[in-house]
Amino acid sequence: MRPAILFPLFADTRSLAGVGPRLEKLIATVAGPRLKDLVFDLPVGVIDRSYRPKLIQAQEGRIATVTVNVLDHLAPRVKSQPYRVRCTDDTSAIELVFFHAHPDWLNKALPIGSQRIISGRIERFNNRLQMPHPDYVAAPGEDMPLHEPVYGLTEGLSGKVLGKAIRASLEKVPAMPEWLDPAFQKQRRWPPFADAIKKAHAPVHEDDLAPTTPERQRLAYDELLANQLALMLIRKQMRAANKGRELKGDGRLKSKVLAALQFTLTDAQQQAVAEIEADMASPTRMLRLLQGDVGSGKTVVAFLALLAAVEAGAQGALMAPTEILSRQHLAALEPLATAAGVKLALLTGREKGAPREALLQALADGEIDILIGTHALFSDDVAFKDLGLVVVDEQHRFGVHQRMTLQGKGAHVTDVLVMTATPIPRTLALTAYGDMDVSRLLGRPPGRQPIETRVLSSDRLGDVVERLRSAMAKGARAYWVCPLVEESEKVDLAAAEERAKELTATLGPKVGLVHGKMKPAERDAAMAKFKTGEISLLVATTVIEVGVDVPEATIMVVEHAERFGLAQLHQLRGRVGRGSGKSSCLLVWVPPLGETAKARLACLRDTDDGFVIAEEDLKLRGPGELLGTRQSGQLEFRMADIAVHGDLLAAARDDAGLILSRDPDLKSPRGEALRVLLYLFGRDEAVKYLRAG
Known part of the structure; x- marks a missing residue:
């Protein structure tokens, strides 16, 4: 049950005076449906109205607050003209300009002969001072804020109306029970929660909007602490509910595969394998994230994990986001599976009719040891005899519900290994994957070649083509990546189909094309020709972004590189x-080049360390865009900016771990306060777990 102290903040915005159905919808668009959402809608700017000059001294372009006398009203002769109100002080004159005016209101607000205080931006038109649509018109003695917070708005919602609703909501914020460690709070010199949130809504200068102010740091830490507590509690709940099974391999299949490999596992790979095998052998269900840079050898590690499941008498599943990637996995792993005597199979949306039925029957009978596939593995008719391990490749392309569906395919609780070739900054890993153990594959296997990366303007495209001509004549293979499939009238970007035609005309018939709109059979045929060398240059969209493995390819050209992340x-x-x-990579950009795009391309040119690149990407794009969560709704932080508050996240993680080690059910006085925190920041899943416990 929600703590009584929070009841006022969980009221609907409709409960505020002056907020009807229309305003309620608009406020929900920018903030949310409840008063706590308005409280958490922090200012994005501040207007300083403390500049109070005489009119003769008023500077053009500045927001000024001036005391004037109303001389007269000049109503427009035609509707297209503005309504003007002429005013003076003892030094000069100014015209207040109103478009689409309401004369009755203006005559009431600015009666002729009255003295008024007006505030707004000073402009000059035909060498006369004017103030279009003053922000405030008040009689002497009436309240006018010297400093006004600015909030994000939507069409139909004014800053005055939203500001009034937020101020009314702030009056409902109670003095909260303190959930922070007293010594930690004193060390940081942070105010209590209620004081922090109210001060955050009362900026005086631009500096007060910085995420490093004491009040904003306090609020960010509160949100991160709630996040870390929730992740740990949910993880504990999942482990308690799913005791797991012990999958102990005997190493007989693993030894055959290691003997068949053309290389020796790196130290990082061996460590990751050991961590995964230990998890699988324990009675607790495994939920582990395997991070690795491009070419770090994640697939071999995942395959050895699948073999451990097979050695223990269970089956394994490897799920990839695209058919190309799933077929690539099959091709790469089949020789190793043959060496170990393990039966592999592939299931995609392409398998239909009798062949599909035969495959499903073999799977249900346990004749297939490891099944590789796409979303087709989610189909209701896909049944395993005994699924022990699920490996999910490129997890950020799958939803959590999809992953949970595949886990449910097992007769017993299924171990899960998630792997990604997109290195994730540590701060993001803690927030988005905090419910998982993490293995990181640092470095690359022996034999991987460094890639020379160059950044070129599009006016050197002719030089790029000539370099390709020379390289292809010597037997080289190359990719040419375009952002679009076909020409668009709205967006002037290179199109793969058009570029393929032009390059074929210039370089000859050894140019191929592959993109996501092609039929799978056509796409596979083009890839096969490129792999065998029948095609030397493959023009493509980002369909080749992951999983395509052609060792003979040594040149990558990315056109309109400034448009990619x-x-x-x-x-x-x-x-x-x-x-x-x-090998070399040519990043071709089209002018003009913005500062952010310039920083991206410089980062790619200067380093090939995916983890360094991920940290830079976090700074440039922010967490939501980096994980693709703007649309999916995951990782929504309102107070915290993890690109800035990384140190606070680490502290929150440590604090949450210490709290739960001492008070696992949050029943101490501080624990009760932390329950309030969890409710306040919407971590309902964790609260439900505590209530059930």
Whole structure:
């Protein structure tokens, strides 16, 4: 049950005076449906109205608050003209300009002969001072804020109306029970929660909006602490509810695969395998994230984990986001599976009819040891005899519900290994994957070649084509990536189909094309020709971003590179440098080049460390866009900016762990206060777990 102290803040915004159905919807768009949402809607700017000059001294372009006498009203002769009110002080004159005016209101607010205080931006038109639509018109003695917070708005919602609703909501904020450690709070010199939230809504200068102010740091820490507590509590709940099973392999299949490999596992790979095998052998269900840079050898680690499940008498599933990637996994792993005597199979949306039925029957009978596939693995008719381990590749492309559906395919509780080739900054890993154990594959396997990266303007496109001509004549293979499939009248970007035609005309018939709109069979045929060398240059969209492995490819050209994200460019670059040949990546940009795009391209040119790139990407794009969560609704922080508050996140994680080690059910006085915190920041799943416990 929600703590009584929070009842006022969980009231609907409709409960505020002057907020009807229309305003309620508008406020919900920018903040949310409850008063606490308004309280958490922090200012994004501040208007300083303390500049109070005489009219003769008023500076053009500044917001000024001036005391004037109303001389007369000049109503427009035609509707297209503005309504003007002429005013003076003892030094000069000014016209107040109103478009689409309401004369009755203006005559009441600005009666001729009265003295008024007006505030707004000073402009000059035909060498006369004017103030279009003053922000405030008040009689002497009436209240007018010297400093006014600015909030994000939507069409139909004015700053005055939203500000009034927020001020009314702030009056409902009670003195909260303190959930912070007293010594920690004193060390940081942070105010109590109620004081912090009210001061955050009362900025005086731009500096007061910084995420490093004491009040904003306090609020950010509160939100991060709630997040970390919730993750730990939910993780504890999941482990308590799902005791798991012990999957102990005997190493017989693993030894055969290691003998068949062309290389020795790196120290990082061996450590990751050991961590995964220990998790699988324990009675607790495994939920582990395997992070690795492009080419770090994640697939081999995942396959060894799947073999451990098979050794223990269970089956494994490897799920990939695209058919190309799933078929790539099959092709890469089949030789190793053959060496170990393990039965692999592939299930995608392409398998239909009798072949599909035969495959499903073999799966249900346990004749298939490891099934590789796409979303087709979610189908209701897909049944395993005994699913022990699920490996999910490129997890950020799958929803949590999809992952949970596949876990439910097992007759017993299923272990889960999530792997991603998009390195995740530590701060994001703690917030988005805090319910998982993490293994990181640092470095690359022996034999991986460094990739020379160059940044070129599009006016050198001719030089790029000539370099390709020379390289292709020597037997080289190359990718040319475009952002679009076909020409668009709305967006002037290079189109893959058009570029393929132009390059074929210039370089000859050894140019191929692959994109997501092609039929799977056509796409596979083009990829096969590129792999065998029948095609030397493959023009493509980002369909080749992950999982495409052609060691002979040594050149990557990315056209309109300024339109791609850092992580995506890093993934594309990772398609080359996979063999023994010297490799290069050419990032071609089209002017004008913005500062953010320039920073992205410079980062790619200067480093090939995916974890360094991920940290830079976090700074440039923010957490929501980096994880693709703007649309999915995951990782929503209102107080915290984890690109800035990384140290606070680490402290919150440590604090949450210490709290739960001492008070696992949050029943101490501080624990009761922390329950209030969890409710306040909407961590309902954790609260439900505590209530059930």
